[in-house]
Amino acid sequence: MFKYLVFVLFVAVSQADLLNQRENKGATLKPLSVCCDIPELGDPKHLANCSNPKLPGPCNDVQCVFEVSGFLIDVNTLNKKAYKNHLKQWEKNLTGWSVAVDKAITDCVDNDPRQHLNYPCKAYDVFTCTGIAMLKKCPAAAWKC
Template sequence: MFKWLIIVALVAASYGDPISESRDNKSATLKPLSVCCDIPELGDPKHLAKCSNPKLPGPCNDIQCVFEESGFLTDVNTLNKEAYKNHLKQWEENHAGWSVAVDKAIKDCVDSDPRQHLNYPCKAYDVFTCTGIAMLKKCPAAAWKC
């Protein structure tokens, strides 16, 4: 009996350590956490195309353009909360599994007044960045890729 136990142990050892092998296959990374959640496109392709031709420079201008084209702003500094909330709810209907993330985005980014602290104020950037962070925090397991 003892011989068989030794033989089984030797055979198992010859196949390696599956725990350390799986760890070896994943390298440490300093990539932003946002690359780990595969959030589907939030924008309307028509508005994205219009604001990309040519792509506007800076962190605010292209997002500002998309928000204006989408009707998400009542003026340059004011979010049209109902329009943006309705957009997120419609998006949620087309993307199963994202309801918790959308609810968090509405609570954190529509029902409150987020500020992302660029060097100059940009309501579209503030709301969009807040939305991305909220979605990342509640990323469904099926969309997690890290």
């Protein structure tokens, strides 16, 4: 009976260790962007407007959201005041994001970012820059990795 109990205990401990190894996978090569839980930046109404149907390509849907949101003067010119005001209003509704928003304004509104798609797309350039700036200054509470 004692041997049987030792065997059952051994199997239970082994299984527990295997389960623990599956849950704690260790290192990963996922894009760093998955580690920061950045809240949605777009107005749900504008996002819905540009999603039905979803426009193809890396630029068209972002371009649409920027146009209907008033963030562009024309396809190549950011409406800096409107986008800055949007980011500041977004910040007021969320705790802990002021440093990230300041970085986004400095890097992406006050400067002229270029993300180097095969064709120019101001909306994509600014939006991608904003995401990178937010990721660089991600608040600890939003960090998931």
